[in-house]
Amino acid sequence: DVKVTQSSRYLVKRTGEKVFLECVQDMDHENMFWYRQDPGLGLRLIYFSYDVKMKEKGDIPEGYSVSREKKERFSLILESASTNQTSMYLCASSPPFNSPLHFGNGTRLTVT
Amino acid sequence: ELKVEQNPLFLSMQEGKNYTIYCNYSTTSDRLYWYRQDPGKSLESLFVLLSNGAVKQEGRLMASLDTKARLSTLHITAAVHDLSATYFCAVNSGNTPLVFGKGTRLSVIA
Numbered sequence: 150d151v152k153v154t155q156s157s158r159y160l161v162k163r164t165g166e167k168v169f170l171e172c173v174q175d176m177d178h179e180n181m182f183w184y185r186q187d188p189g190l191g192l193r194l195i196y197f198s199y200d201v202k203m204k205e206k207g208d209i210p211e212g213y214s215v216s217r218e219k220k221e222r223f224s225l226i227l228e229s230a231s232t233n234q235t236s237m238y239l240c241a242s243s244p245p246f247n248s249p250l251h252f253g254n255g256t257r258l259t260v261t
Numbered sequence: 262e263l264k265v266e267q268n269p270l271f272l273s274m275q276e277g278k279n280y281t282i283y284c285n286y287s288t289t290s291d292r293l294y295w296y297r298q299d300p301g302k303s304l305e306s307l308f309v310l311l312s313n314g315a316v317k318q319e320g321r322l323m324a325s326l327d328t329k330a331r332l333s334t335l336h337i338t339a340a341v342h343d344l345s346a347t348y349f350c351a352v353n354s355g356n357t358p359l360v361f362g363k364g365t366r367l368s369v370i371a
Binding site: 189 | 291292303305309355356358360362363
């Protein structure tokens, strides 16, 4: 079974802090994704990566960056956290496109 | 730009009843996915629909795809409480990431 592990289930940070959300997958998947989920808005794509050291902007990249130094790990970085980044963050991975995504359990981030 | 619309967004239904969730999308797509999310949990894949006329069934859930109408339906038969969850459809086109609908929160009541 594919396992996508997000390092924190709950996280509370202060405005202006730099925040790292870590995601690791164990199935050698090429593609990895970061979504945020907000009530009434569904899932929105922040960034994705289809190979090591490659990254592409999704629909809402502002205020975020990512890092993919190893195939199994995809990190989401909030350079200076703001209250409007309070959300549920979901990491996912997949083999090449046109395959189902496998999601992690999510990180609920609160920025105060 | 690919857009995905689901309706209804909220659905409260009685046990034993049938209902359908609709998913419309705006441009030609390669495939359509249905996911389920339980409260506080992550998303799990339910169905992948690959071609026009595709139908997949598991238990009380049946999903179908009409690519000409750009429409997928998720039909619930004789609902039970265990089906209470949020259901998402998602679509992609070519080598692009999935675009998700806003989800349908289903509540099955006795």
